[in-house]
Amino acid sequence: PKNKGYNLWLQYETVNNVALKKHYQNRIQGLMPLGDSQTIQYAYKELELALSAMLDKAFISVDNTKNLNNLVVFGSKSNLTKEFLKALPNEFHKINDEGFIIKAVSVKGKNHILITGKTDVGVLYGVFRFLRVIQMHRSIENLSMIDSPAIQVRTLNHWDNLDRTVERGYAGSSIWDWHRLPDYIDSRYIDYARANASVGINGTVLTNVNANALILTDQYLEKVEALSNVFRPFGIKVYLTARFSAPIEIGGLETADPYNEDVKNWWANKAKAIYERIPDFGGFLVKANSEGQPGPQNYNRNHVDGANMLANALKPFGGIVMWRAFVYSEHDVTDRAKQAYSEFVPYDGQFKDNVLVQVKNGAIDFQPREPFHPMFGAMPKTPLMMEFQITQEYLGFSTHTVFLPKLYEEVLQSDTYAQGKGSTVAKVIDGSLSDVKLTGMAGVSNIGSDINWTGNVFLQANWYGFGRLAWNPNTSSKTIADEWLRLTFSNNNNFVDALTTMLIESREAVVNYMTPLGLHHIMGTGHHYGPGPWVSNLSRPEWNPVYYHKADEHGIGFNRTHSGSNAVEQYEPKVANMFNDVNSCPGEFLLWFHHVPWDYKLKNGETLWNGIALKYQEGVNQVKNMISIWDKMKPYVDEERFNNVKMLLSIQFKEAKWWRDACLLYFQQFSKMPLPKTVDKTE
Numbered sequence: 300p301k302n303k304g305y306n307l308w309l310q311y312e313t314v315n316n317v318a319l320k321k322h323y324q325n326r327i328q329g330l331m332p333l334g335d336s337q338t339i340q341y342a343y344k345e346l347e348l349a350l351s352a353m354l355d356k357a358f359i360s361v362d363n364t365k366n367l368n369n370l371v372v373f374g375s376k377s378n379l380t381k382e383f384l385k386a387l388p389n390e391f392h393k394i395n396d397e398g399f400i401i402k403a404v405s406v407k408g409k410n411h412i413l414i415t416g417k418t419d420v421g422v423l424y425g426v427f428r429f430l431r432v433i434q435m436h437r438s439i440e441n442l443s444m445i446d447s448p449a450i451q452v453r454t455l456n457h458w459d460n461l462d463r464t465v466e467r468g469y470a471g472s473s474i475w476d477w478h479r480l481p482d483y484i485d486s487r488y489i490d491y492a493r494a495n496a497s498v499g500i501n502g503t504v505l506t507n508v509n510a511n512a513l514i515l516t517d518q519y520l521e522k523v524e525a526l527s528n529v530f531r532p533f534g535i536k537v538y539l540t541a542r543f544s545a546p547i548e549i550g551g552l553e554t555a556d557p558y559n560e561d562v563k564n565w566w567a568n569k570a571k572a573i574y575e576r577i578p579d580f581g582g583f584l585v586k587a588n589s590e591g592q593p594g595p596q597n598y599n600r601n602h603v604d605g606a607n608m609l610a611n612a613l614k615p616f617g618g619i620v621m622w623r624a625f626v627y628s629e630h631d632v633t634d635r636a637k638q639a640y641s642e643f644v645p646y647d648g649q650f651k652d653n654v655l656v657q658v659k660n661g662a663i664d665f666q667p668r669e670p671f672h673p674m675f676g677a678m679p680k681t682p683l684m685m686e687f688q689i690t691q692e693y694l695g696f697s698t699h700t701v702f703l704p705k706l707y708e709e710v711l712q713s714d715t716y717a718q719g720k721g722s723t724v725a726k727v728i729d730g731s732l733s734d735v736k737l738t739g740m741a742g743v744s745n746i747g748s749d750i751n752w753t754g755n756v757f758l759q760a761n762w763y764g765f766g767r768l769a770w771n772p773n774t775s776s777k778t779i780a781d782e783w784l785r786l787t788f789s790n791n792n793n794f795v796d797a798l799t800t801m802l803i804e805s806r807e808a809v810v811n812y813m814t815p816l817g818l819h820h821i822m823g824t825g826h827h828y829g830p831g832p833w834v835s836n837l838s839r840p841e842w843n844p845v846y847y848h849k850a851d852e853h854g855i856g857f858n859r860t861h862s863g864s865n866a867v868e869q870y871e872p873k874v875a876n877m878f879n880d881v882n883s884c885p886g887e888f889l890l891w892f893h894h895v896p897w898d899y900k901l902k903n904g905e906t907l908w909n910g911i912a913l914k915y916q917e918g919v920n921q922v923k924n925m926i927s928i929w930d931k932m933k934p935y936v937d938e939e940r941f942n943n944v945k946m947l948l949s950i951q952f953k954e955a956k957w958w959r960d961a962c963l964l965y966f967q968q969f970s971k972m973p974l975p976k977t978v979d980k981t982e
């Protein structure tokens with residue numbers, strides 16, 4: 300389709316610079332695919348589509364080099380001829396099975412660009428990376444690039460229901476058209492796979508964590524099989540959410556007790572049936588004993604019992620279990636932030652080797668800012684998988700423009716001190732800190748059937764950025780912003796520089812106008828859109844915003860120090876001490892860990908009350924600034940995408956003011972202090 304929003308970061312705009320275009324045209328005379336797998340065929344198609352569009356020329360396709368010069372030769376190691384193999388004496392041992400090598404080589408006196416890897420999927424990743432070089436208008440002289448993903452399981456989690464509603468989805472209905480599957484293959488599935496492969500995402504969990512057992516019936520598995528056939532050539536494995544009580548609901552058993560032999564057999568047979576259809580099925584994602592979902596605790600068993608039972612069923616076929624740690628119960632409500640750690644850390648080392656424990660980035664729930672989850676670093680014998688939310692449940696849905704790689708980077712670069720200084724969360728996740736064998740990162744998808752996939756074109760950057768960080772968790776958010784802007788819109792440096800700054804700042808803006816200084820979970824309840832710090836009447840105390848901010852006439856904030864809930868204790872002593880002492884606690888987490896008097900003096904000399912008010916105002920100012928930056932970008936952007944962002948930014952501006960006014964008015968009844976002069980109530 301011609302719609303630029305639809306085309307994501309694979310725009311393949313024609314290179315306008317004449318000299319540069321000549322350079323590419325000279326260096327690329329033809330394409331030489333090696334091997335005939337579907338993956339290689341898709342790699343060929345992508346090269347042809349992209350190069351003919353970007354370079355304005357048709358390419359010859361050859362099956363041997365003949366006497367030609369300047370071919371793009373692409374295929375896996377096993378398909379390379381001796382001459383090409385010889386040109387890479389020292390490279391293959393540097394990559395893993397999904398890695399790639401892109402290299403300018405000279406064979407029989409002719410120059411070619413070789414794109415290879417140990418597998419065809421590695422080659423496909425190399426092809427996308429090669430195209431990115433041209434999309435970013437970089438030279439392809441003397442190319443030499445070697446790269447491999449640092450994390451093995453790189454999945455999107457779709458919280459998609461079988462009726463095509465999407466839990467916490469803000470970009471239209473689910474892209475999975477269950478009704479027309481398996482026979483009707485929407486071309487969108489292929490574009491989804493291309494987009495994912497282009498950033499290295501290699502797994503998709505098709506269904507909601509609040510699972511429906513029906514997905515495991517033959518009627519649906521047939522449809523899942525059709526999707527997996529579409530995704531396989533792109534290196535994408537399909538996973539499903541497994542409802543723990545499925546043996547009862549669709550299996551006719553009376554129990555789902557993981558110790559029961561019939562239950563174990565039921566899952567073993569179910570796994571077998573799935574693998575007969577989908578030989579490379581990825582495995583199960585499970586939300587158990589959380590927010591009303593069934594789980595092993597219903598039978599007085601624990602997380603290890605449940606996860607290992609499913610792991611045993613999948614093991615013969617090479618599948619994995621991603622067992623979520625997002626649990627909190629109504630029985631101990633002193634501090635929800637402590638519960639996942641308390642429930643899971645004692646089980647370190649007891650999970651089977653094909654289980655990953657999937658942990659949200661913070662201990663509460665995908666807030667605009669949370670300190671890193673204390674489980675990271677605390678379970679050295681258990682593979683922990685990161686779960687980020689790409690969809691913006693608590694960050695203004697897809698209406699608000701927020702660049703999330705900045706948030707992800709902050710979490711990944713946090714130091715757990717688990718093995719001394721430098722024990723970043725990234726090192727926990729990529730397995731390097733304690734040498735775990737299985738590694739993974741999941742992102743809760745923001746994709747729907749809106750024409751531009753994510754509702755707001757800017758939020759495509761969050762899908763893109765998640766993929767880049769899952770490939771390499773040490774990629775900087777600035778690099779991601781720069782790349783994404785060039786691929787998606789324009790290589791003009793004025794444009795890229797201005798918008799990189801805007802994207803990077805957009806994350807701090809949302810923190811400022813929603814939850815500054817460590818405030819959290821004060822959104823309107825249920826939907827989580829807009830402010831609702833006053834809500835206090837929900838049945839479970841920990842669902843109420845007042846539970847989190849604890850504002851009263853003495854002050855505001857959640858005391859998680861030694862004198863309070865003592866959640867700080869779940870961190871390594873070095874980190875715990877830093878958070879515990881109000882003087883060393885970073886300002887952005889102040890009210891996360893401390894209940895602080897309204898007239899407390901902040902490091903900048905302001906009272907706490909003034910500090911909060913000024914932050915809300917700063918957030919509003921930042922959105923205003925985003926609008927003025929975007930307005931200047933009109934010459935660089937097509938009308939449709941320009942207007943999409945412009946209209947959404949103006950809603951965001953209105954709502955940033957709504958947040959500021961609502962929260963300050965509400966909190967002021969406790970602080971009883973006047974607003975600082977620079978807080979603008981007239982706008």
Ligand code: GCU
Nearest residue numbers: 466467508509586625664692
């Ligand atoms: C949040 C969200 C739910 C979701 C849950 C989860 O609480 O509001 O919709 O199901 O997270 O991650 O399981």
